[in-house]
Amino acid sequence: MRLEFLIAVVGFGFCACAPSNESESSAPEATTGQNNPADKTTEPHWAFEDGEFFPADRSLHRPEDGVALPDGRLLVADRAHGLIALSPDGSHRPFGNFAAAGYEYAPPGKNAGPNSVAFEPDGKHVLVADVFTGAIYRVDVASETTELIYTHEFGVNTVLADATGAIWFTQSTENNGPDSEQRLFAAIDAPFSDGGLFRLTPDAEGDARAELKVDGLDFANGFVIDEARGEIFLAESVGGRINGFTVSFETGEISDRRLVAAITGPDNVEMDEDGQLWVASPIGNEVLLVDPESGAVRSVFHPQNDESDALIADWRRRSEAGESRIELMGPDMWEPMPGLITGVILTPDGGPVYISGLGDALLKLER
Numbered sequence: 001m002r003l004e005f006l007i008a009v010v011g012f013g014f015c016a017c018a019p020s021n022e023s024e025s026s027a028p029e030a031t032t033g034q035n036n037p038a039d040k041t042t043e044p045h046w047a048f049e050d051g052e053f054f055p056a057d058r059s060l061h062r063p064e065d066g067v068a069l070p071d072g073r074l075l076v077a078d079r080a081h082g083l084i085a086l087s088p089d090g091s092h093r094p095f096g097n098f099a100a101a102g103y104e105y106a107p108p109g110k111n112a113g114p115n116s117v118a119f120e121p122d123g124k125h126v127l128v129a130d131v132f133t134g135a136i137y138r139v140d141v142a143s144e145t146t147e148l149i150y151t152h153e154f155g156v157n158t159v160l161a162d163a164t165g166a167i168w169f170t171q172s173t174e175n176n177g178p179d180s181e182q183r184l185f186a187a188i189d190a191p192f193s194d195g196g197l198f199r200l201t202p203d204a205e206g207d208a209r210a211e212l213k214v215d216g217l218d219f220a221n222g223f224v225i226d227e228a229r230g231e232i233f234l235a236e237s238v239g240g241r242i243n244g245f246t247v248s249f250e251t252g253e254i255s256d257r258r259l260v261a262a263i264t265g266p267d268n269v270e271m272d273e274d275g276q277l278w279v280a281s282p283i284g285n286e287v288l289l290v291d292p293e294s295g296a297v298r299s300v301f302h303p304q305n306d307e308s309d310a311l312i313a314d315w316r317r318r319s320e321a322g323e324s325r326i327e328l329m330g331p332d333m334w335e336p337m338p339g340l341i342t343g344v345i346l347t348p349d350g351g352p353v354y355i356s357g358l359g360d361a362l363l364k365l366e367r
Contacts, residue, residue, distance in 0.1 A: 046365050048303035048336055054354065054364040055090030058338060063356050065117045065268055067126060068347040069141070074354065075126060076345075076362070077114040080105055082146070083128060083139060086362075096128075096139040096146040103130075103137070103146075111181060116158040116222070116268070129159040129169060132180045136169065150200060152210065155180055158222045158268070162249045165202035169210070170220040170234065171195055187219055189326040191238045195220030197245075199252045213254050214245065222268035222343065224277065225249075226292070233277055233292055235266035240319075242266055242279060242290060261290050261297050264316065268343030268356070280356075282340035283315055285333060287355060301355060301365070307332040337363065 066076035066086075074086040075095060082098030082105075105112040115131035126139040134152035136159050139145070152169070154176050159169040173187035174194045187194075195217035198210040214220075218239035225232055225247075232245045232254075242263060246256040265283035272278060277290040278300075285308050287301040311333045318325040334340050339359025346353060355363040 044367075045299060046301045048363075051355070051363040051365045053338065053361040055086070055092065055361060057090065058359075058361040060084070060086075060092070060360050060362070062113075062339075062358050062360075063362055064113075064115050064358060065343050065356055066345045066354070066362075067117050067119055068345055068351070070348075074345060074362075075117060075139075075141075076356070077117050077128065079112065079114065082112075082114050082137070083117065083126075096137075096144055098137065098146050101137055101146040101148045103135070113155070113181075115156070116160075118158075118160050120161040121163050127159045127161060127167070129156040131155040131157050131172065131184070132175070134176065136167070150210070152198070155184065157220065160223065160225050162225050163227055164249055166249070166252060167200040167202075167210075168213075168223070168225065168232070169198050169200070170217075170223060171198065172219045172221060172237070185326065188238065189324055191218045193218055195236070197223070197232070197234060197254075201252070211252065213252065214257075221266065222270075222280075224269050224271045226271060226275070228275070229292070231292070233260060233269060233271075235263075235269050235279065237265050237267060240264055240266070242269070242277065242292075244292060259295075260292050261295050263288060263290075263297065264312070267341075270344050270346055272346055273348075278344045278346065280341050280343045282342055282357070283329075283333070284312060285337065285341060287341065287344055303337055305335065308335065334359075 061079045063076045066074050072088045076084050076086050078084040081094035082103045083095045084092045085095040086092040104110045111132050113130055113132040114128055116129045118127050128137040132155050134154055134156050136150040137146050138149045154171050154174050157170045157172045161167050172195050173192055175183035193216050196212050197214040199213050200210040217236050219237040221235040221237045223234035232247050234243045242260040244258045244260045245254050247254050265281050267280040267282050270278045277292055279288045279290055286299055288297050289300050290297050311328050315325045315328050338361045339357040341357045343356045350367050353365045
């Protein structure tokens with residue numbers, strides 16, 4: 001199957017889509033369809049039938065990631081506009097005036113891929129990363145204005161800020177320029193080990209160069225900053241693992257890398273109010289809950305079908321054998337979902353959980 005066709009089918013579904021090289025650690029691996037209760041969770045296991053497409057008219061444009069606002073709206077990544085505001089009734093509109101900050105989506109000449117959406121610690125600003133262009137945007141939620149604060153030489157997968165004002169981001173692979181999308185797909189099918197974690201200090205924005213803190217990662221993807229524990233938890237998609245790093249956030253020093261859990265193709269990672277990690281697995285077609293202390297893993301959402309299960313099993317077999325597997329990626333892998341599962345949007349106070357992805361809608365699940 002031609003790569004160009006795969007890109008069109010998946011909706012350039014590159015972000016955390018490939019499973020692992022087998023880890024040498026004994027950390028538990030999530031197994032599709034199994035529930036291995038994590039020590040500190042009482043979350044249910046949802047079936048696809050428990051959810052509903054949101055919005056019902058399925059009018060979104062690759063909602064890879066998003067955040068919940070206090071007024072009940074969601075801010076969701078949007079390929080055409082950069083970011084949209086999605087209201088509880090399903091209506092939505094462009095948010096942040098990204099065009100004024102230089103954002104442009106006009107393929108094939110001007111490709112763009114808003115990928116991660118995350119609040120800064122002040123709760124007043126949102127950071128958005130572009131996985132094709134390397135642009136990092138800061139959005140003022142109150143004024144709905146956006147500024148381009150940094151452009152990395154390669155695509156930026158996920159961007160977060162810590163309480164000191166430093167900005168951390170992941171580079172999945174060395175993709176840029178006209179072939180950025182193709183290069184990203186190639187990195188899904190083979191471990192290039194050119195992913196990294198970077199840190200940008202508050203006085204180093206603009207034209208300054210971010211500092212590489214961790215290199216040699218196999219498709220670095222989503223991560224969370226846990227300042228209470230003094231750790232960063234980071235997904236390696238092709239590496240098939242969630243890593244934990246001890247971090248001094250005042251100095252940016254990183255040490256003591258450890259394997260938290262082995263998971264097939266982890267993508268976005270979110271931390272809930274109890275300190276548990278919600279991990280999306282596009283290739284596993286699943287959302288998992290991980291206890292970062294014990295490494296216990298359990299499935300909380302997995303829309304099973306025979307075709308998907310067979311493809312997932314074949315992907316794992318090919319991964320272990322070192323064979324190409326990108327041709328397996330297609331609608332049979334993720335149906336009945338609208339696209340590859342890439343993350344979750346957690347709303348406060350026990351509100352709904354939204355499954356995000358590379359399709360045309362979220363899936364809304366009530367807690």
